[in-house]
Every structure is written in C-alpha cells, then in structure tokens.
Amino acid sequence: MTRAQAHGRHRFAWLGRLWSLSTGRFGIIVVLAIGLTALVARFWTPFDPQKVDVQNRWDAPGIPHLLGTDGSGRDILSLLMAGARTTVWVALGAGAVATLLGLVLAVVGALTTRWVRESVAVLVDILIAFPVLLIAMMLSSVWGGSLWVVIISVGIGFGVNIARVTRPELRRVLHSDFVLAGRAAGLTPFENLWRHLLPNVAPVFIVQLSWGMAVAVLAEAGLSYLGFGAPPTEPSWGILLKDLQTYISVHPLSVVWPGLAITITVLGLNLLGDGLREATDPTLSRRRTAARTPQPVVVS
C-alpha cells in the first residue's frame, strides 16, 4: 500500500464508521433518498402535481396513482415528490443560516474581550425568548409569506440555539492545555480556532444543527399551514397535509403519506446527526479501532 492510499483511507475512515452504525446508515439512506427525490422531481414526476382530474377524485392507492389522489384528483405521489424539493431547500437554507449565525455568535461570544462576550451572551438570551413563529410573523408582515420567511426565521431561531449551546463549549475547550499548546507551537489565534477549537466543539454543533434542520422541515409544514410559508400554489408537505387533513374522517389513508414523509425525514436527520457525532469522535470508536488494529497488512 502506498502512503497516499493509507492517507486517503485514514481521512475518510469516519464515513465507513458512520455507515457501520445503524443510526448513521439509516440517516444516510433517508437523507440521500430525499435529496435524490428532490433532484428527480425537478425534471420528472409520474403526473403533473398541479393537474386537476375530476374524474379520478379520491382514487385509492394502486395503478396508475400509486399513493392515490386527493380531492381534486391530483396525484399524491407527484405532490410529495415535488414537495421534497421545498423540504430540501428549506432544510439546507435554514441549516446554512443557522450555521453562519450560530458560529459567528458563539465565536464572538466566547473569544473576544469580556464586555463583548457578555453583551453577546445577553443578546443570545434575549433572542432565545423570541419564538420562531413571532420572527416569521414579523418577516412575513414585511415581505409576505414565502419560503424565504421560513428559512430566515427558522435559521435565526436555531442559529441562536446553536450559539447558546456552542458558546460555553468553546469556552470550556478554550481552557484546555492543547489550545495553549497550539498557540505555543506558533499558531495564530485564528489558525488555532480552525485547527483546535472548532473541531472540538463540532460534535455538539452537529447534533444541534441536525436537530435544527429537522425542526425546519416541521416548521415549514407548520408555517405554510398558517400561511406564513410557501404560497398555496407551491407544492409543500405542510400544505398537502393541511389540505388532506380536512378530509381525515372520510379518507384517512391519504393523510398518512405526507405525515409519513415528514416523520421519516425528521427521524433520518436526527439519526444522521447522532451517527455523525459518534463516528467523528475517536474516543467513542475506541473498541472498534482496537479490534481492527491487530489485523496484518497484506503487502502485494
């Protein structure tokens, strides 16, 4: 084996570990499946999701409508696939906003001079008192309901949450000797942040982020339901759930599909976060590594 191969194997070893965990594997499969569905739905769905077909209202699941149709004869599978695009967009967008805001607040709140640190801590505590719903209402009163309102309000809500959890963790790691040792080796404070501080708070951060993205999926459904999110013409799991809920006593099966889609996505994101935390922490994978180490390397 060449050194480069050994190096490559080493760098992506965490992916293998993630896959070997049942939680991680489930998370990867779900997230990939949703992502793929969203991608496919951009170009193709079995039926036009907005096509009204009064001949086939409330079709039972079967052929050709695999998951049946709704009260206007729209194909539920196509609606779900189109809605996956919205879901992926919202989860990624809210995740990005939350990461940016959370890390900036946490770093500024942990590593600057005392009065800046404490002001940030107070600001975070104040912002935490603002429910996401209130932020969404304020934003939508200015710009009207759109997915952007969902992304930004959930992003702010979870960014603040990430900051609240990551900031004390950064403070804790900051007082470790290895951070001092990094500076003593000649790293500038900024390099030290990237190499030693942030990687050590990543587990806490990742769990928070995956949770935030899962909540974003739920929040999109909820906010769209309330009219702050996607406009009714845009396909979304939340809107679909709202539409079908009205008929739950007459056609209970149809409500199951969007509900199931939301549940599985949220579960998948949560388990992926949990698996990531376990796979990237070398102290947690001690047993597996120890079991693997004695295997002889075959030189060919």
Place this chain on the structure above:
Amino acid sequence: MSLEVQDLVVEIDGRRVVDGVSFDVPDGERVGLIGESGSGKSLTALAILGLLPDGATATGSVRWDGRELIGLPDRELATLRGDEIGIVFQEPRTALNPIRTVGRQIGESVRIHEGVSRREASARAIAEAERVRLPDAAELVRRYPHQLSGGQRQRVAIAMALACRPRLLIADEPTTALDVTIQAEILELLGGLVERDGMSLVFITHDLAVLSQVATDAVVLEDGRVVERGPLSRLLTAPESPVTQGLLRDATATLWKPGGVS
C-alpha cells in the same frame, strides 16, 4: 541566544501574582524555577511566551537574544513560539488534542515554521517520535491521544515542543502528573535531548529532588518574588531562606515515599 528576565510583573485584576522577578538563562544553561503552587512560576513561563490568560498583563522586560518580547505584537511572537522557544506543559492528559492523531500534532509546528507539505510533516513526525524513544513510532503517530499511556503522551508533548529544534525549552512541571518510575525516564530523556541539542532549559517544578536531576542553577520563588537563587549544589547543601529549607525537607520526604509526590 540567552534569555534575560528583568523585573517581570504579572497582574491579574490588579493583583500582583508575579512581583518583580529577574533571572538570566545564558545560552546552553539549565535553570530551575522552583516554588510552591501559587508562587507564580507557571505565569512567569507563560509571560515569557506572551501566552498569559485573559485579564492578566505583564510588564517589565523579557529579552530573548537581545530582543524585547514584552509588548511585541502577537504575530511576531507567534513566529518565535515553537520555532525558537518550545514549551512542555504539566498535564499530558489535556495537553494533546483528543481528536487529532499524535503525528499531526507533532508535525504541526514543523508545518507552521518550516512550511513543509503535509507528507513531509508526517515523515518528520515519525522521526521526532523516534527521537523521544516512542515505541513503534511509524504506527504510533497514527493513533489518537486516548490510546496512549500518560508517559507516552508526555513524550509526544516533548516531541511537539522540540520538533523545530528550539534554542530554549520551557518545561512546566512535566513530570508532576506521572508515576515515579516514568518520571525518572522522562527526566533522563529531557536531560539527554537538551544536552544533545545544546538547548537552554527553564525547568519549573516544586520538587528539588526532580530539579537536581536536570538543572544546574535554581531560582526560588515565593508569592511571586525571588527569595533565593544560586547553583543547585549550594541550595541542596546550604539553603539560606526558610522556603528553600522547606522545599528541601519535602524533596527528601518524597524520595523516601515513592508515589507520594503531590
């Protein structure tokens, strides 16, 4: 290259924790800073490197190779740290980053100061690990800190500090957290490496017995002040201040009670 510390004062929230400490470390000399906990010896070491914790300020003079370090911008100090001045900390359990392999940590200062590629740095890391007599270095550098024993971790910390061949090594109680048998090995290793490279050494400890194995001169501190200084041979036989006499009694006691080091 010599280190001259003149009237060093470290203040934390207006309290003087190091109060006018002066000492010289001529090129190639080995000087011990000794005192009870809280006597200001570790803060003195951190002040030399400009790594004092938040809220602590240093005044006075620290001259390295004739150059004043107090008040030097952090960017310039960073070029000295790890390259010309290395430091080993007390606690090997926390001195290594738990989520990076030890090889990358040993190679870190080489990457910073000599600008070598990652591959060269990892080759250097193996060489440095061998130099501190870590067993099976090529395999060991790929492990994580929690897979090493306390003594091995302290060897890694020493390899990190010495990777760029600094001219001055500051050792801040490097053996205090270790078993007595391991202590002796680490002391012997440190002494040997300092001698081979002709480095200067500032060795911080509260244990005269330990100090007598690596240093030739000592500065005794109490409450941030120098209370006595001189060659160790004299301090061990004819200590003048009560502090040194107390340290000598404790040191002798630890020799009779293996494992009783506190």
